[in-house]
Amino acid sequence: MSSHSNELSRRRFLKLSAVGLAAIPALSLLTQRKAYADELPMLQESDTQAQAMHYTNDATKAGDGRQANAFCHTCQLFTPVGDGTTGTCQVFPGKRVNHNGWCVAWTQKAG
Numbered sequence: 120m121s122s123h124s125n126e127l128s129r130r131r132f133l134k135l136s137a138v139g140l141a142a143i144p145a146l147s148l149l150t151q152r153k154a155y156a157d158e159l160p161m162l163q164e165s166d167t168q169a170q171a172m173h174y175t176n177d178a179t180k181a182g183d184g185r186q187a188n189a190f191c192h193t194c195q196l197f198t199p200v201g202d203g204t205t206g207t208c209q210v211f212p213g214k215r216v217n218h219n220g221w222c223v224a225w226t227q228k229a230g
Contacts, residue, residue: 157201162214169222172210178221185221192218195228 162169164176175181178190191197191208197216199206205215210224 172222174222191220
């Protein structure tokens, strides 16, 4: 192997090592985020923002305007947490919602 090839291999190794080391804190943040989401309080139907968005913990009890397949877990704004029976919603930051819930911001997941 020529000296030039060794130099390129060393450079590539150093670059890949730097990327790998940079990924460690990012992975740590991802695991902390999940634990944090598990600890968020549940959104209550009596919450002012929940009422403004006509949120209900049980979508089958929602009024007119709800499609049959419209549940939080079928919404693109929902991210499941833990066992998936609850999750976070972009509409209600800092709170968890029931996966069988619904609100007027419901938007069908793609796919």
